[in-house]
Amino acid sequence: MLKAGDFAVLAAGTAAVAALAWWAWLAPSALADTALVRAAGKVVHSVPLNRAQILVVSGPLGPTRIEIAPGRARVQADPSPRQLCVRQGWLVRAGDAALCLPNQVSLELRGRQSPYDTLGY
Amino acid sequence: MAANPLMTPSAIELHVTAEDRCMARLAALALGLTLAEAVIPSPIPGVKPGLANIIVLLVLLQYGWRAAAWVSGLRVLAGGILLGMLFAPGFWLSAAGACASLAALAAARHLPARHFGPVSLSVIAAFAHIAGQLALAAAWLLPAAAIFKMLPVFAAAALVFGTVNGVAAARLLPRMALAAPAPDRRQSGPCPTL
Numbered sequence: 001m002l003k004a005g006d007f008a009v010l011a012a013g014t015a016a017v018a019a020l021a022w023w024a025w026l027a028p029s030a031l032a033d034t035a036l037v038r039a040a041g042k043v044v045h046s047v048p049l050n051r052a053q054i055l056v057v058s059g060p061l062g063p064t065r066i067e068i069a070p071g072r073a074r075v076q077a078d079p080s081p082r083q084l085c086v087r088q089g090w091l092v093r094a095g096d097a098a099l100c101l102p103n104q105v106s107l108e109l110r111g112r113q114s115p116y117d118t119l120g121y
Numbered sequence: 122m123a124a125n126p127l128m129t130p131s132a133i134e135l136h137v138t139a140e141d142r143c144m145a146r147l148a149a150l151a152l153g154l155t156l157a158e159a160v161i162p163s164p165i166p167g168v169k170p171g172l173a174n175i176i177v178l179l180v181l182l183q184y185g186w187r188a189a190a191w192v193s194g195l196r197v198l199a200g201g202i203l204l205g206m207l208f209a210p211g212f213w214l215s216a217a218g219a220c221a222s223l224a225a226l227a228a229a230r231h232l233p234a235r236h237f238g239p240v241s242l243s244v245i246a247a248f249a250h251i252a253g254q255l256a257l258a259a260a261w262l263l264p265a266a267a268i269f270k271m272l273p274v275f276a277a278a279a280l281v282f283g284t285v286n287g288v289a290a291a292r293l294l295p296r297m298a299l300a301a302p303a304p305d306r307r308q309s310g311p312c313p314t315l
Contacts, residue, residue, distance in 0.1 A: 001240075001288065002238065004236050005233070005236030005237035005238070006237060006238050006287075010244060010280075010284065013276075013284075016248070016280075017273060017276045021277075024269055024271075024272050025273065
């Protein structure tokens, strides 16, 4: 029932689905490669997401610990009362940001193409 | 009172040819599948098996592209009326999909039949169908970014259902010629070649 050309069409269709899935969901432009850490609005660290490290940034309430891992980053500990930025967990995509507001520390991920021109907090 | 010979006859006579009856019968088959499919719940709006496309494909292979366009157009129009969504957004999405898939079939039917069977035509038509629908939806109804994230899901559905419909059409095609009833039965004579 299936002829050689049919298999070619099915293979092309499968390839098209895979390419679309990669393009829409997994393309590297959507993934982050750099973490920007700001304190009181100024960039204090700009580190690539290629090796694990802990950054400690001090704010008005005390130190904020930021954990960098290959391809992702999170706020590990923060003295802010509601712990919103800690509970956000791991950030993976370019444009993701965690703000520790009373402590004036922010973590933002950047990719090859930034999805936003600028972000104001 | 004698009828004025200059007046137009009061009864409008529609000349129904055997070809018209044939197209109407095939469109009714496609319409039946559309209605049956409309009651099947779908987890994602827009993802449907598109069973009526089996009929469109069979008509294309048996009677040519013009007949397939008639059946597909009648199916979309009558489906819109019967489902109560004539000229609603869903109707236009359906029409856009049908137009795109007919356009793709117009090109794809020239593929050498020795290597490309109904499954190829069905998969190509299914991809064109979803592309036409999404193009209209992106231009008119939804932000393009929202559709973009769903593209792989729609494309995968087109691949799966296109293949299934194509296999069904390939299996039904040999029976279609055999099943044509006797030509003396007025309602269901065999369709003339268009």
